[in-house]
Amino acid sequence: MADRVTITTVARHAQVSVQTVSNVLNSPHLVRPETRQRVQDAIDALGYRANQAARQMRTGRSRLIAARIEPAQDGINGSILDRFLHGLAEAAAPARYRVLLYTAADDAAEIATYEDMLSAYDIDAFVLTSTHHADTRTTWLAERGVPFVTFGRPWDAPGSHPWVDVDGAAGTAEATRHLLRAGHRRIGFIGWPPGSGVGDDRRSGWAAALAEAGIDCHGLDAVTADGVAEGVAAARDLLTRAEPVTAIVCCSDSLALGALHATGGAEPAVPGPPAPGRIAVIGFDDTPVAQAVGLTSIAQPLGEAATHCLRLLATQLDAPGSRPPGDGQILLTPALVPRRTA
Amino acid sequence: MADRVTITTVARHAQVSVQTVSNVLNSPHLVRPETRQRVQDAIDALGYRANQAARQMRTGRSRLIAARIEPAQDGINGSILDRFLHGLAEAAAPARYRVLLYTAADDAAEIATYEDMLSAYDIDAFVLTSTHHADTRTTWLAERGVPFVTFGRPWDAPGSHPWVDVDGAAGTAEATRHLLRAGHRRIGFIGWPPGSGVGDDRRSGWAAALAEAGIDCHGLDAVTADGVAEGVAAARDLLTRAEPVTAIVCCSDSLALGALHATGGAEPAVPGPPAPGRIAVIGFDDTPVAQAVGLTSIAQPLGEAATHCLRLLATQLDAPGSRPPGDGQILLTPALVPRRTA
DNA sequence: TTCCGGCAGTTGAACGTTCAAATTATGCGG
DNA sequence: CCGCATAATTTGAACGTTCAACTGCCGGAA
Incomplete structure (x- = not known):
């Protein structure tokens, strides 16, 4: 196994301090263009990639978004979640987020999982599916200030949190x-x-x-x-x-x-x-x-729904405190697919 | 937000050093039973959970397993992967692993993703699906000594790596x-x-x-x-x-x-x-x-397949260098489900 | 008595990164 | 050519954990 390329390796190679390399990555405007270029070249030459764990230790952000994968219920209506999850993973990648799966038998188990994932993995946000009346999950998360979106309206309190749904x-x-x-x-x-x-x-x-x-x-x-x-x-x-x-x-x-x-x-x-x-x-x-x-x-436009979920989260995460436009309530219109039977 | 409970909090509470707490967690046999109990009580009382990022920094292990989620292909045959992934996530939880999703358009893109995930997230292992002839992914991973299992036989070189498949x-x-x-x-x-x-x-x-x-x-x-x-x-x-x-x-x-x-x-x-x-x-x-x-x-016994995949990985990860029994080649038998048409 | 080995626990350093503060470089008006 | 503000960069510490080395302590053999 070749020695790991760290920010220090890059710093040495570009003849700058590690902090400058960090700045090039996180606050490029602080760095003089020519230095920036030199560092960037070193990064490319060495194939450097920031270590997420170390970064997370400092910042407390994991760039991880958790979503539940449900058992294929009655079967015939499954595969919707599947497509949604795929859309989510695909939309997450360009924003440099990743989707972490979990399973849970019921709401209580799901909340227990939240606790675990938050303290162990520093999950940045959750995507909830299958919202229902008297959903204890959303209140739990909201009380603790954990960012989340639901795919599905909050059926009890319309404006309480960002959501995406299909009309x-x-x-x-x-x-x-x-x-x-x-x-x-x-x-x-x-x-x-x-x-x-x-x-x-x-x-x-x-x-x-x-x-x-x-x-x-x-x-x-x-x-x-x-x-x-x-x-x-x-x-x-x-x-x-x-x-x-x-x-x-x-x-x-x-x-x-x-x-x-x-x-x-x-x-x-x-x-x-x-x-x-x-x-x-x-x-x-x-x-x-x-x-x-x-x-x-x-x-249902599932890919689109996933993209919106991710966008809502990303604005919330990347600019904390900012409300997304439209208060983060998005209702998508499904499309009729005419076939033989009508 | 309440102060975070760290290993130091626990150590103070149990009147021992942080290392002793760490030992209780990772090598209990090193600690005298009564001390162990005292530390365990403190852990429970405080609701302490080890921070994965910090742990990962020291050990280089993330307890993360990556799996690809594919677009629902022709649709009618999709939902298989769905069920497999669900099984995987479910089998991973008790072993304290989690499943991270990724998408990739083709083998080359997938390999690029490996590089990213390995260097940024220290992914412990990969689960590959849809193996095919001349699969470049397996050779890439094998060359670098990255642990992985495939769900699907290696069609070219039977004994080259652990796999699970359905007969x-x-x-x-x-x-x-x-x-x-x-x-x-x-x-x-x-x-x-x-x-x-x-x-x-x-x-x-x-x-x-x-x-x-x-x-x-x-x-x-x-x-x-x-x-x-x-x-x-x-x-x-x-x-x-x-x-x-x-x-x-x-x-x-x-x-x-x-x-x-x-x-x-x-x-x-x-x-x-x-x-x-x-x-x-x-x-x-x-x-x-x-x-x-x-x-x-x-x-296909998809849940069983997922469980086996995870077991193969877990033995490989938890006891490095050890070959799983049967050389890690597992062929499961599918079951006929008789209905009206035959 | 002295010395040794093993057990229980502690100490200090390190993992790779970013934050906050300190230092050095640069440009500009007088 | 000096002094000063600001830009650019560096230094030191910290995040939470584990590894490696170390300190006491006790019991038994020489």
Whole structure:
């Protein structure tokens, strides 16, 4: 193993003190241009890279951002987090941050992990996913002044911290309008039990778009837990009512896949226009399953969301005390991906 | 912010020197039991946690393991890496390691990232995924004596470094035997173009199982790139030959989904026994799509693979120079998940 | 008694960096 | 050509930990 190149090596090579090398790296304006160049040349020639641990000891900053990786839950809706994490890691690199993973079974375990990571690793910031009502994690972090962003709105106290989210209502509204344009009037909705922020939000977009068109959404929706089998049942329910629906917007791709089966429209991946006369179905999240089956779905801009999360953190970290523009509340609009089923 | 609790705080509190505290943590046998207990009590009372950066400065070890997170490629086959990473993070925690993410567009970029992470963060080890022929990454790391494991065999030089992989051939062989038991004789295979280690391996298991049963596999297979549309075409090919197949084993769930469509057997998620008379289809990887569609598939034990990866690294790191038992070459057997399609 | 070896614990230095303060160099007006 | 302000650079200390060497102490063999 070759001797490690430290700031001292560079200093000797460039005939300056170590502090000057440090200044070139951190406060270049303090150094005369020609000296700066000489030092820079030495850095390049030696392939010097600042040691993060040593730097961290002095500054208390690790340039590490922690994010939780969840178990692939029901499977069909997983892979969203995956893409988000990838975006996060990719956005972090150019800002010279890195993403550290952790797992936690529940909120309490997650908070215990925060303690560990903060004291042992000096984590600079956290990215939280899957926010929910009465989220103890955010208050814990906020109380201690730890920088963090959530991917997902704070469902209880809107303005309390920076967040990035995708406008589910806008997505379902667009899906509904898409169906209205295609001539549908009786457009159903399969959603989750009230109380989940995400689910209520998505339902509201569908209701709003119908109201816009002067249609009463009463009796057009079904409520069920997430899952393919649940989707089948809910769709059958909607189809056997007094006035059956001709199209269904779903809260998830799982439900949509179930609906698709119930309406007899599931063959995988034949590109082409939607078949006329069929019950139209639209899912949510544009999962691999939707792509495979040809299910029209609503795609979240996950890469963009990750980039925004990182930008929010970076402004907070690099200029402490400064509020990001717009108070750091970012709502992104998802996009409808039309396929065979609508 | 409360004052930081350092080893010095603990030492004062327990009336010993800092070195004794350090010994309690790292070499307890050097400390008399009663002193040890006193120090331990102080640690607990103060909630002390060793600062990783300072520790790292002295020891050169970061307790950080780096792994690449890839973009969700074709989508349908993604989510495997996701589950693997989750397993990795989960297995790392009890061993007091953490997983650091990085991204890289190609092997060259990845090697550049190694340099950066090694010199800046003192990464202890790397976990490589997607090994392939002529993999420059492994040689680069090996040359520099950097500890690493690959998830995926080294396809060129079998014994060169520790690895964990899933026995694809065993998987396809089991799938094939499953079909043989169900009475099928003409069992086709849809695979990838020769040259990819993984693809060749999977094909060989199918061929071997047929040979076992005294069946000539000649003319029973199709070769194509990965993808749903490709699967459709390949399956049609197999079905229009002189002696059409009655069952198909596929190299991936994407191909299988295509095959399923070509054979008219794709409705999602109705549990129950396979329909008699239908062309049987078996996929590979047990992706969410397979679960959703009811496709019989071969599941890789990803959590187990991750655990093994970590164990291999941990033995290597905690006892330098020691070879793990079995020379660190671990081949896991995947499991057939029977569903509707076979 | 003297000396030695081993155990328990302490001391001082070092890891590589940045901060704060001190020193030296440079430019400018009188 | 001096004095002074400011720019440029250096010096010394510190961050929290572990390593290597050292000091006492006790028990047993010579």
